[in-house]
Amino acid sequence: MNLRIFIIPLLTSVVATSCNGFRILAIFPFTAKSHFVMFEELSKSLARAGHRVDVVSLFPLKENFPNYTDIVKLKWDFPTLVNNISIDFVEKEFRGNIISFIATVTGNQICKNLDHPDILKIVQNPPNDPPYDAFITEIFGAHCYMIIGHQLKIPIIGVSSSELYPWGHEMIANPRNLAFVPFELLPMTPPLSYWERMKNFLLYWWSYHEFNYYTRVQDDMIRKNFGEDAPGVRELERSVSMILANSHSSVNGAKPVTAGLIEVGGLHVRDDGPELPENLQKWLDESAHGFIYFTFGSMVRIETLPKETLAILYRSFGKIAPVRVLMKIAKPQELPDGLPGNVITQAWIQQLKVLKHKNIRAFITHGGLMGTQEAIHCGVPMIGVPLFADQFVNIHNYVEKKIALFLDYKAITEEKLDAAIDAILNDPVYLKSVRAISEKFRDRPLTPAETAVYWVEYIIKHGSQALRSPALDLTWWQEALLDVYVALVLALLVTVYAIIMIVGALVRLIFGKKRGSKRASRSKKNK
Template identity: 30%
Template sequence: MGAKLLISTIGILLLVSGGSYAARILAIVPTVSRSHHIWNSALTVALARRGHQITAISPDPPMENNPNLKHIIIEGAYERVQEVFDLEGLVDESDIDALKVFWKWGLETCKQEIQTKGAKELLRMPPDSFDLIITEVLVNECFYLYLDHFGGGTRIPVVGISAFGIAPWTDLATGARTMPSVFAFPTLPYLSKMNFWERMKNTFITGLEWIGMMYYYLPQQQKIAEEAYGKPLPPLQEFASNISLLLMNNHFALNGPQQQLPGIVEVGAMQCSPPKPLPKDIQSFLDGAEQGAIFFSLGSNLRSENLPKEKLQIILDTFAALGPKVRVVWKFDPKVPIKGLPSNVLLKKWLPQEDILGHPKILAFVSHSGLLSTLESIYHGKPVVSIPFFVDQLTNMRRMVEMKVAEYVNFVTITKESFTAKVLKVINDPSYRRNMQTLSNMLRDQPETPLDRAVFWVEFTLRHGKGGRVEALRYAGLDLAWYQYFSLDVLAVFAGVIMFAVLVVVFVIRALCRCFVKPSHGKDSSKKRQ
């Protein structure tokens, strides 16, 4: 124990003095999404390559074998999601139902993951095992119990990460407020500039999310965490407020300018990199596309094989209509062989998305428009045919359509004619590629890569996170109630003073009137008596 403390102390001193230090870092990344895992792994692998000792708990295996990277697997998480959720059926959910599904996702995955062997293995580790914690700040709040166990925010600093980007629930960690007048709720297909009715609906959904989160969702997460921990915990929002720094998958090229605190660092497209060589069969297939190729993927959670048969047939008919000179690479693992599969279509259970998007023959990306896929399409300069289903996908689609780099296809009303027309419009109109290339140039034009920036700020937090927090980055808004943050208490006092002053003036005027204005009924009554 003494040796560990000595080594840790020497390491911190080296960091403060600007030297390098192999820190012991815990990465809590339990989100059930392979795409999120790719984004998170970009950071953990980079830190491991720099010599830090990383312990990551995740439902996914490591992206790279590295002696500095230990993975604790959360087993059964993907099976639980497939069992509970019909993800492909969420495309026609109402806005309120979509919010309920988001909460249900967080609660159901937390219930399952926190009771797994991997989660219990981590809980058995000594409290002084780590020098810093990296934790996701998205729908897995029950995992904040590990912040209590390892002293995150009190003994060692905590860095929050979110592949989802900025959202109202990140306010818990920043103390800022995502204003509904200019910040569209992630499940709504709105932009920053909203009309009156959009602002009204956005304010309602944002307020509903806050009320539901504070009085329903977080108390449920608290219960799950305490049952797994075996003892009471401070409120989970207190753990969130002790996070020193947030690394967010966000960039103004897609989301526009947003007010940011110094403790919110944008590392959008952190997972993106130049394309690597493709497997020979995929390389040969794409190289042979005479008029170019299309890449079709619905991401890591949505699965083409689970789509309704009539929708699959529409998609197959559309790709066949493109002709043999336009080829299609489709992330698709059919349960039974596809009868009549067009000769221009290649199906694969798994595909290296970035490497395919980087191939020069790719003309367009038919995508569900999740944030990670959207940023990868921008990074590689490929226009999009967007088929959004749920959560932020509608918002990302709307932004890309507004910037004229994408076309929208409604999956509920999709037909062969409408889908074919949108695909042909995107691949035949060069303006989509030009506009996307402009966005790509903006995204790439940075003084350092987003990954290098993320690594720097993690090590910055290690160097300066004395007492468990980087106090210089802590926003005063974290210590204010919502009514104090918006100065409603001050406005209430002002309103009270003004109302009191008005009442005093009215009282004085009425008193003066009674003193100096004689009642007229006295003279009239004397006349009547005469």
């Protein structure tokens, strides 16, 4: 009888969840696994909440997950960015104009695959058992895929694996006060000087218009597949109902935010993956003096660093024994001989489990947002060796917060590396600072995943316009109140002019009377 009391409400809850669940289509066409980590966790979180999630991506799940279905497994000519980027490739491809790269390589090039037969089939023959309730896609470069949500007549929800760039802010009219909010690709810290504010203003708007200029060709790709009457990419961008962004005020600072921008920084941080290999777990547990974890993320291979740099790493790491070092090395056979005895390598690592290990003392990282957020979540101080894109800004931010040290990988010397390791291991300010920020980063009424699920459900239940900013209906000069300022200045000028004219008239009147009376008195005397 008592058992029945517990089972019946439980079954009722399960049935209610499955009956009330929504059906969501998610398309993530970018080839970087580091981006997809967040999108996968978002999709799984929606699935856990009882929603049916159909995913189109280049990274299908290796194991079945309830309510999560890989309906289309993409494969582009552009290679997937997983453990296959060398330092030379970074220098040639990623150190140039980052806005052009985002717009063309991660945008236009991927939009060429909008004519994928399986993607077109979704629009031509959408399911109705039940139909889709919302469409989710990445806010980065390939915004042409928003046409799918438009054609299905369902809310379009964006998700960004980083802070929003200018084009992301503008599509939802997110207020950006460039007097104190730095452009996301500029390593600046408020308060900004006059010249910093000037640079911030110019580069923000230059980047916005540069991105729009390069991606205007996506209009042709959309209309080629969906007809001449289909909306262009700029119109589609402004139809986005909401954006989930991988940011949080504890790390990225307090900024003005519109209702349509939901901060879910750290959404991907979930420790439910497989356990560490037994031999690695034993090695970490036995690291009585602690260990340092070193990785360049899921794309760039440490073993492709110049041999001179690797030799410096070997010598510096050897000096800190008995402190140990764990390195993520995809192809250990490419490492030169002479690896110190206190260092081991692994081809792939369950990073979060390593970062939360009780014996970890520091994290050497390229500064990728996903990995550094995990380190902040776990309270681990960092040494940042940024390579490209937002990594420089991330590390600059962490250095300012005293949770990291910066090293230029092209100018690393043994002395600089020794000094950085010594400081991060022995100066308590870094550990104290990162633990304080970690506490703020984790102190939220809902987890990032719960927050994301709540707002996706909110948009579906209350409509695509529920969080829409009225600023989207204004011209740029109306939003900036330029017409009001011009009217006020004109009114002021007219008022000043009128006052001058009145004063002038009074002066002439007064002094004119005096002159007249003087003339009259003179004429009387002459008579």
